[in-house]
Amino acid sequence: MIVFDLKCGGGHVFEAWFGSSGAYEEQRSTGHVRCPVCDDGTITKAVMAPAIPAKGNSKPAAPTPEAVKAAMKMLATRQAKALESSEWVGTAFADRARAMHLGDEKHATIHGQASLAEAKALVEEGVPVAPLPMPIIPPGKAN
Incomplete structure (x- = not known):
C-alpha cells in the first residue's frame, strides 16, 4: 500500500491510500479519485513531508482501550451538555x-x-x- 497527500482543484488537501502508484494513476485518470470535501475530480498530488523514522527502537505508546473509552465518554458527555x-x-x-x-x-x-x-x-x-x-x-x- 502507498499513501499520497492529494489536492483538488478547490484547494482541499486530503490523504488517500492505493495499492501502487500505477493504481493511483489509473483511478485518477478514470475519474474514480474525487475530493471528499467538495467532490471535485481535478486531483493532483500535494507536497508531502517525508516519513523519517525516529531514532532507535522507540515508538510512541498507542492509546489503551481504556483511554479511548474515556475520551469517547468525555466527548459524548460534553456533546449532550451542549445539546441541552x-x-x-x-x-x-x-x-x-x-x-x-x-x-x-x-x-x-x-x-x-x-x-x-x-x-x-x-x-x-x-x-x-x-x-x-x-x-x-x-x-x-x-x-
Whole structure:
C-alpha cells in the first residue's frame, strides 16, 4: 500500500491510500479519485513531508482501550451538555438553518438531520453549520 497527500482543484488537501502508484494513476485518470470535501475530480498530488523514522527502537505508546473509552465518554458527555440548550428540528434542519441565516426566522440553537447534499449546499451558501462529533438518537427513537 502507498499513501499520497492529494489536492483538488478547490484547494482541499486530503490523504488517500492505493495499492501502487500505477493504481493511483489509473483511478485518477478514470475519474474514480474525487475530493471528499467538495467532490471535485481535478486531483493532483500535494507536497508531502517525508516519513523519517525516529531514532532507535522507540515508538510512541498507542492509546489503551481504556483511554479511548474515556475520551469517547468525555466527548459524548460534553456533546449532550451542549445539546441541552438546543432544539431538535429533525429533517427540517436545512430549511430552518437557511431561514435563520437569511433573517426569515429568529436565530436559535438547533440540531437535526441533513443529507450530504443539503449540508454541502448550506456550506456553499455561507450558512454556519457543523456536524456533531458523536451520533445522536432522535427524540422518541430510543429503545
